[in-house]
Amino acid sequence: MTTVRAAPSPWREPVVLLAAPAVLYLVVFYALPLLWLLAKSFIGPAGLTLGPYIDFFADPFDWRVIANTLGIAVQVTLVCLAIGYPASFALARAGAVLQIAMLVSIILPLSIGVVVKAFAWQIVLRRDGVISQILVAIGVWDEPQRLLFTEAGLVLGAANIFLPFMILPIYSLVKLIDPRLAEAGATLGAAPLYRFLRIVLPLTLPGVVSGVAFVFSMSVSMYVIPSLLIGDRFQTLSTLTGRSFLFMRNEQLGSTTAVILLVLAVSVVIGSGWLARRLGGRA
Secondary structure, eight states, rough: OOOOOOOOOOOGSSSGHHHHHHHHHIIIIHHHHHHHHHEEEEETTTTEEEEEHHHHHOOOHHHHHHHHHHHHHHHHHHHHHHHHHHHHHHHSOOOHHHHHHHHHHHGGGGOOOOOHHHHHHHHSSSTHHHHHHHHHHHHHHSOOOOOTTTTHHHHHHHHHHHHHHHHHHHHHHHTTSSSSHHHHHHHOOOOHHHHHHIIIIHHHHHHHHHHHHHHHHHTTOHHHHHHHHHTTSSSOOOHHHHHHTTOOOOHHHHHHHHHHHHHHHHHHHHHHHHHOOOOOOOH
């Protein structure tokens, strides 16, 4: 008689213990603060209530804040995609020496703090900054203009900071594509645009989705960059959260905006992960 043994539980494996410090760290310093924020947003003077959310969504100003948050995140993501997609192909197809130089130029800025880069962009975006001088020199502007404390300046500064997170996921897939696939399509009479749309683009879509998820989730929750490049007159959910906790001392409003921001960011990550798996399976 054959005895059927139950499959051993993965939690009994000794190697699982290696993840215990990381799990404990995330629970204490990430999960518990999030639970506190969630509970704080539902607790009022009379106990549990949906009043903070009802009041938030009933205020037209708060809807404008949500529109500002999503609008800036979409613009930054589109700029990063427009620049990062061709840059990833250039990086993948470059020679060894040039590829190393490009990778260093993309990865090295990640070692610089966001605050430092935001202050640097304050100098670049001034009326006498580099961008203003270039636009005057090529005839776009008749006289120098200030981009600092404008939405265009915020998009430029944020896109520069988040661009590596768009390039690297796409590059990781582009380097796996055999260049002979496009050549084979050309020998069969396929036009360049048709080859791109039917061969190259579908193979790179999982990387595009991952890059878009990275950039969008960081753009929708950025706090330091809007604070330094556009100021308090342009409110987003993250700046409103910080203002509620630091200046208004309104923990319930800050918790409510933080939960709404978290839901937006998590929804994008989960949706992009599902889409990336679907596209990866088709590829």
